[in-house]
Amino acid sequence: MTDRTATDVTVLGLGAMGSALARALVGAGHRTVVWNRTASRAEPLVALGAEAAPDPAAAVAGADVVIVSLVDGEAATAVLTAAGPALAGTTVVELTSLTPREAEAIGELVEGAGAAYVSGSVMVTPPMIGTDGAALLLGGDRAAYDRAADVLRVLAPDLHFVGDAATAALLDMGMLDVFFGAATSFVHGAVLASTGGIEPTEFPAHGESMLQLAVATARELAEELTAESYPGDENSLAMMRRGIDHVVETSEERGIDPSLPLVTARLMRGAVEQGYGHEGYGRIADLLRR
Numbered sequence: 001m002t003d004r005t006a007t008d009v010t011v012l013g014l015g016a017m018g019s020a021l022a023r024a025l026v027g028a029g030h031r032t033v034v035w036n037r038t039a040s041r042a043e044p045l046v047a048l049g050a051e052a053a054p055d056p057a058a059a060v061a062g063a064d065v066v067i068v069s070l071v072d073g074e075a076a077t078a079v080l081t082a083a084g085p086a087l088a089g090t091t092v093v094e095l096t097s098l099t100p101r102e103a104e105a106i107g108e109l110v111e112g113a114g115a116a117y118v119s120g121s122v123m124v125t126p127p128m129i130g131t132d133g134a135a136l137l138l139g140g141d142r143a144a145y146d147r148a149a150d151v152l153r154v155l156a157p158d159l160h161f162v163g164d165a166a167t168a169a170l171l172d173m174g175m176l177d178v179f180f181g182a183a184t185s186f187v188h189g190a191v192l193a194s195t196g197g198i199e200p201t202e203f204p205a206h207g208e209s210m211l212q213l214a215v216a217t218a219r220e221l222a223e224e225l226t227a228e229s230y231p232g233d234e235n236s237l238a239m240m241r242r243g244i245d246h247v248v249e250t251s252e253e254r255g256i257d258p259s260l261p262l263v264t265a266r267l268m269r270g271a272v273e274q275g276y277g278h279e280g281y282g283r284i285a286d287l288l289r290r
């Protein structure tokens with residue numbers, strides 16, 4: 001049964017993520033109002049105890065916390081514009097993945113309507129919402145975040161408040177950059193190995209050890225980037241570029257698109273041509289900065 005003393009929460013957007021967020025809130029006893037463009041997606045949540053609203057303005061009216069989880073910034077802007085003055089007095093927690101520029105623009109829209117603004121990202125998949133491993137990355141109005149923190153902990157016990165909304169979005173971009181790069185490399189490696197009969201099920205045992213090595217190397221790289229010093233005594237760019245050149249060559253020989261390793265090869269070659277062959281991997285940062 002709903003606890004009427006708990007914070008009233010609205011969830012705008014009931015895709016895979018929004019539905020998981022709303023389910024966790026209902027489960028924790030919050031009065032939870034939901035709205036989705038395709039109304040039928042609210043039905044399973046209403047069956048659990050949520051209330052469905054007919055439009056965004058009706059959904060947010062009187063809420064303490066409004067959580068937004070939509071496909072992109074364009075949809076979030078349209079839905080929050082439709083909610084309009086009904087947002088006044090609420091705290092909007094925008095959990096749609098946004099660019100820093102979008103995060104700032106949506107902040108202006110929300111604060112212009114008289115609401116407080118917190119913006120960030122969900123760092124886990126929908127089934128992990130409400131579990132111990134769930135994490136949110138957040139920025140924006142610190143006082144509003146503090147007021148909403150108990151509600152947010154229902155979704156994810158691990159909360160990281162990192163500064164303003166644009167900073168939270170920028171950190172999200174950096175993290176997604178790492179995730180997609182690693183995931184694409186893993187698939188590329190598995191596909192390349194499969195040309196020699198190595199089954200995809202066999203590959204993780206080998207590929208995962210490289211991911212672990214990358215984690216250990218990341219910490220060293222972070223120190224080197226901070227110090228702007230890239231010692232290459234144990235593994236120089238001149239040595240390592242041969243490794244990536246071999247990946248490109250083998251990909252071409254085996255009929256696998258070499259675009260991904262080619263990007264890395266181009267960066268390493270560029271650093272060597274600029275006279276940094278004796279230095280370490282972090283020196284490629286110079287070639288990334290425009």
Ligand SMILES: NC(=O)c1ccc[n+]([C@@H]2O[C@H](COP(=O)([O-])OP(=O)(O)OC[C@H]3O[C@@H](n4cnc5c(N)ncnc54)[C@H](OP(=O)(O)O)[C@@H]3O)[C@@H](O)[C@H]2O)c1
Nearest residue numbers: 013014015016017018037038070071075096097122124125
């Ligand atoms: N799924 C994940 O693993 C995951 C993990 C971390 C972060 N996220 C982030 O969570 C957010 C939501 O992801 P999701 O997985 O829930 O996506 P999804 O399942 O594709 O759901 C998209 C949602 O956006 C709504 N929508 C799309 N266009 C709209 C428009 N023009 N106006 C109003 N509503 C619109 C959809 O409504 P309809 O039902 O009417 O189409 C639906 O509610 C994204 O920013 C995503 O990056 C997702």
